[in-house]
Amino acid sequence: MQIEEGTVNELPCLKQLMMALPGENDKDPAGEKLAAILNQVPARKVPVSSFSRLWILGSLHAKVALGYLTCWLRSRFAEAGEKERLRNEAHLTAALQLLGTMGYMRGAVMKLGQLLASLPLVVPEEFARTLASLHFQAPPMHYSVVREVFLDEFGREPEELFASFERRAFAAASLGQVHRARLHSGEEVAVKVQYPDIARTIKSDLRNLRILLQPMCMTADWHNHLEKLADIEEMLMMETDYQQEARFGREIRNNFTSEDRIVVPRIYEEYSTRRVLTTEYLCGVHLDQFLAADPDQELRDHFTHLITAATMRLLYRSHWLLADPNPGNYIFMDDGRLGLIDFGCTRVITDEEWRLQREFERAVINRDEAGINRAIARACLYNDPEEMEPERLAVVGRGALWQMEPWKTEGLFDFGDEEFFRRGIDTFLDVMRRRYDRGKPLYLWTNRFVLGARGITFRLKGRCDFRKIYEQESDACL
Amino acid sequence: MRISAQAKQENRARILEKGAELFIAKGFEECTTRDIAVSSGLATGTLFNYFPSKETLAMTMVSEALNRGREDFRRRRTGEEGLDEDLFLFIASGLRRLRPLRPFIGPVLERSLSPFPRKTVCPEGEAARQEHLDAVHEILAMHGFTKAPDYVAVTMYWSLYLGILAFWAGDDSPNQQATQALMDYSIRMFVQVISGNGADRGEEHAD
Numbered sequence: 001m002q003i004e005e006g007t008v009n010e011l012p013c014l015k016q017l018m019m020a021l022p023g024e025n026d027k028d029p030a031g032e033k034l035a036a037i038l039n040q041v042p043a044r045k046v047p048v049s050s051f052s053r054l055w056i057l058g059s060l061h062a063k064v065a066l067g068y069l070t071c072w073l074r075s076r077f078a079e080a081g082e083k084e085r086l087r088n089e090a091h092l093t094a095a096l097q098l099l100g101t102m103g104y105m106r107g108a109v110m111k112l113g114q115l116l117a118s119l120p121l122v123v124p125e126e127f128a129r130t131l132a133s134l135h136f137q138a139p140p141m142h143y144s145v146v147r148e149v150f151l152d153e154f155g156r157e158p159e160e161l162f163a164s165f166e167r168r169a170f171a172a173a174s175l176g177q178v179h180r181a182r183l184h185s186g187e188e189v190a191v192k193v194q195y196p197d198i199a200r201t202i203k204s205d206l207r208n209l210r211i212l213l214q215p216m217c218m219t220a221d222w223h224n225h226l227e228k229l230a231d232i233e234e235m236l237m238m239e240t241d242y243q244q245e246a247r248f249g250r251e252i253r254n255n256f257t258s259e260d261r262i263v264v265p266r267i268y269e270e271y272s273t274r275r276v277l278t279t280e281y282l283c284g285v286h287l288d289q290f291l292a293a294d295p296d297q298e299l300r301d302h303f304t305h306l307i308t309a310a311t312m313r314l315l316y317r318s319h320w321l322l323a324d325p326n327p328g329n330y331i332f333m334d335d336g337r338l339g340l341i342d343f344g345c346t347r348v349i350t351d352e353e354w355r356l357q358r359e360f361e362r363a364v365i366n367r368d369e370a371g372i373n374r375a376i377a378r379a380c381l382y383n384d385p386e387e388m389e390p391e392r393l394a395v396v397g398r399g400a401l402w403q404m405e406p407w408k409t410e411g412l413f414d415f416g417d418e419e420f421f422r423r424g425i426d427t428f429l430d431v432m433r434r435r436y437d438r439g440k441p442l443y444l445w446t447n448r449f450v451l452g453a454r455g456i457t458f459r460l461k462g463r464c465d466f467r468k469i470y471e472q473e474s475d476a477c478l
Numbered sequence: 479m480r481i482s483a484q485a486k487q488e489n490r491a492r493i494l495e496k497g498a499e500l501f502i503a504k505g506f507e508e509c510t511t512r513d514i515a516v517s518s519g520l521a522t523g524t525l526f527n528y529f530p531s532k533e534t535l536a537m538t539m540v541s542e543a544l545n546r547g548r549e550d551f552r553r554r555r556t557g558e559e560g561l562d563e564d565l566f567l568f569i570a571s572g573l574r575r576l577r578p579l580r581p582f583i584g585p586v587l588e589r590s591l592s593p594f595p596r597k598t599v600c601p602e603g604e605a606a607r608q609e610h611l612d613a614v615h616e617i618l619a620m621h622g623f624t625k626a627p628d629y630v631a632v633t634m635y636w637s638l639y640l641g642i643l644a645f646w647a648g649d650d651s652p653n654q655q656a657t658q659a660l661m662d663y664s665i666r667m668f669v670q671v672i673s674g675n676g677a678d679r680g681e682e683h684a685d
Contacts, residue, residue, distance in 0.1 A: 144559065144566040145662055151574065152653040157554075167558065196658035197651055 141177060143167040146193050153273040158191075161271065165191070171328065175239055175344070180281060188281040189268060190341075192242065199240040203233070221438045224381065231441035235323065239344035242277035248320070248343040249279065255313055261337045262310045282341065284333035287456060297461075299336075304415060304462025305469070306338035311453065312473040319349040323445040325452030327459075347445040364404045376400055380439045392436045399427045403450050406466035415454060416461030424454060490528050493518045494542075497535050501582040506536060536586040537602035539579055544606055547572030548613055561621040562669045568617060569639065569661055572610075573646055573654070584647040593640060611636065623672070631672050638664045 146167075150158045158165040162181040169177035176194040183189055238244050246267045253264035263282060271278035290303075307330060314320045322329070324345035331339030349357070356378055363371030373385040376397050382388050402424045406413045414420070428451065431437065481489075496517040500509045511532050515525040529535040550571040559567060576583065590603030614635060615626055627635070642664060646657040 141662070142560065142563045142566065144563040144570065145658060147554070147567070148570050148574075148658055152655075196662070197655040200651055200656060201659070 141169070141193070141195060145196065146179070149193055149196065149275060153276050154271075162189075162191075169193075181278070183268070183271070187268075188283075189271070189278050190265070190281045191271070192277040192279075194240065194242065194275040199237060202236050202240065224438050228441045228444055231444065235345060235347065235445070238346075241274050242272060242344070243274050245277060245342075245344040245346075246272055248346045251318065252314060252320075252340070252343055252346075255317060256310075260306075260309065260313075262306055262313075263331075263333065263337050263339045265339070265341060279341070282331045282333065282339035284331040284337075284339055287327040287330065287332070287459065290332040291459065297463075300416075300460050300462040301412075301464060302336060303332060303338060304457050304460055305464040307453070307457060307460075307462075308464050308466055309469050309473070310338065310340055312469050315349075316473040316477045319354050321347040321349060321445055321449055323347040323449050325449050325456060327456055330456070347442065349442065353440065353442045360400070361404070361407060364401065364407060372397065372401070379443060380436075392434070395427075395430055395434055396436050396439075399424075399431050402427050403446075407470055408467075410467055411465060412463045413466040414463045415457035416463065418458075421454060421458045425451075486528075489518070489520065489524075493520070493525060493528055493535065494539055498539055498579065501536065501579075506532075506582040506585045511535075533586070533589050533600055534602055536582070537590040537600055537606065540576065540583065540586060540590070541602050541606040541609075543575040543579060544572050544610065547575040548609075550575065551613075561617070562665050564617050564620065565614070565665045565669070566661055568613065569642065569665070570658070573657070580647065584644075587640075587643055587647065591640060591643070593637065607636070610639070618672075627672065634671065635668055638668055 147157055150156060150161065154161055158179075158181070163184045163186075165181040166179050169179050171178040171190075175198050176192045179191045179193065181189050181191050246269065249264060249267050253266065256262045256264060265280035265282055268278040268280075311322065314322060322340075322343065322345070324342065326342075329340065329342045331341060333339055356375060360372065360375035360379070362368075363375055373393060376393065377383070377385040377388055379400070380388065380392070380396060385393055405420070406415075428447065493514060497509075497514045500513055500517055503509075504513070509532070511525055511529075512522050514532075514535070515522040518525065529538065548568075548571070551568045554567060554571060555564065579586075590600040591607060611632060618627060642657060642661055645660055646654055649657045651657075
């Protein structure tokens with residue numbers, strides 16, 4: 001599928017979806033009409049130039065998210081008995097109406113779109129790219145809104161607090177936008193300002209999402225889905241607290257020295273609150289711009305090394321996973337240093353999760369098949385591999401082993417190898433297509449991280465001695 | 479006995495101050511003009527020389543806060559704002575000045591600014607409405623809308639504004655952030671409507 005210029009009208013609209021739902025006098029009990037419309041979703045043109053208005057953005061995301069979620073639920077209708085089917089219809093209709101009436105959509109639907117974009121079942125590549133681009137293309141708050149946020153947070157206007165403050169944001173994210181400013185002491189800073197009331201919007205949208213998922217309550221994995229949703233909510237809520245992000249940022253900064261060539265911006269606490277985060281401004285470019293300059297292989301390898309080293313350092317020393325590997329969070333600096341920014345979506349790995357991770361890692365490195373299967377079974381919430389269907393074990397195992405390939409490889413690992421990347425995507429697709437998604441909530445984030453980060457290093461066409469970095473970092477934490 | 483203009487002004491200011499304190503402490507409905515007069519050290523009859531009713535007294539407080547909000551808006555405005563930014567800044571400046579009155583403002587606005595037909599119209603409420611709409615017209619004019627907006631646009635704006643006020647009065651989010659989100663959305667919608675298609679920020683479609 002090609003990305004083409006298009007408009008939101010080319011996607012199935014909410015009304016079409018609503019009309020396609022089985023109703024009282026329905027003549028389409030198997031939901032064929034709905035299926036037909038939803039099947040068109042991946043075939044429709046993707047809008048790449050229509051993000052300029054808030055309401056269009058909101059409705060686009062509602063439609064995309066809605067289309068995918070309904071797609072996910074569709075099979076449940078076919079399997080359900082008549083009574084259950086009717087109940088499911090009622091829930092789904094209500095959920096569609098709720099989603100359709102959400103006005104201020106910068107919160108969860110946008111995040112949800114990004115999460116969906118990272119789920120392989122629903123990841124036609126062009127959609128993933130379009131959704132991912134929202135990190136840069138979200139419509140900005142105008143300056144009058146920013147001023148009100150400052151008056152509420154600091155009791156002062158931005159231009160009173162700072163020596164200078166740029167009215168226009170230079171970067172936008174799903175929960176906020178970033179302005180350049182200068183402190184009275186002269187330092188250049190980046191000031192992230194959160195959209196008003198975003199935390200409540202997210203909570204309310206997730207409540208709607210739970211209603212939308214209600215038809216799945218009779219399925220075996222319902223509790224697992226709820227557990228995952230709770231994990232997502234916890235992470236999103238944490239992301240709305242910039243003071244928490246500042247705490248992560250401070251600790252992450254302490255993990256690196258100037259020799260590492262990895263820069264984590266300093267936090268200016270006196271200019272930061274729960275909704276405003278002021279950090280040192282890092283001068284550099286994002287991935288697209290970096291690649292546009294056609295860097296040589298040495299430079300690509302250099303930054304691949306730094307991205308890997310930064311990730312492994314935090315994983316092995318702090319047991320932290322930067323779960324939002326969005327290209328916008330890496331800054332390629334002119335002097336060859338790598339800037340790391342935005343730590344709102346940092347997943348803290350619990351001791352129990354970490355033990356399992358290490359067991360799996362050891363089994364993979366020692367090529368201990370029984371140990372690998374035991375770890376996979378536990379990660380999928382089975383006591384023993386014997387409890388798993390052989391096919392599930394094999395399919396999930398393929399995905400897990402693909403993730404671990406760099407750990408097993410001595411010497412340079414080529415993340416730009418298309419065969420490797422495509423094989424990984426196909427493996428994930430296979431897992432999701434067969435609905436083998438039962439597992440600990442942590443794997444939502446590790447999968448998202450691995451797919452996102454490998455997407456970045458694949459685009460970089462970069463190589464690094466992964467095994468050596470792993471050994472250095474894991475030895476250092478012993 | 480005749481009292482000086484200065485004493486009159488002091489009495490008026492004291493009544494407004496004590497009135498606000500009592501409205502916050504007891505609630506608008508529970509508080510009587512007698513309570514306010516006693517608290518202000520005046521006879522009830524004397525209070526009526528200044529404010530003919532409790533509603534007028536409360537609406538005067540609202541009106542004065544909105545006047546200060548308008549002054550803040552003019553002071554804060556830089557001239558670089560688009561129409562949506564200007565309207566947001568204007569409404570937000572007014573709400574910030576109204577904040578101290580928020581605990582009791584709901585019933586006051588309901589009685590004095592309700593758009594539904596009423597037996598008696600509160601003159602202070604009507605004056606506040608007119609002043610507010612004049613300021614909106616002035617803002618529109620600054621963005622090239624030279625003709626006065628027609629009654630449909632005015633009614634639409636006023637409905638949105640009253641909706642924002644009503645929402646704000648009961649908004650329990652920190653610093654009424656939810657109202658800010660609602661304002662942003664409502665104003666963008668209004669600007670979109672009066673501009674024709676919302677593809678710009680108003681200017682291209684101005685008269």
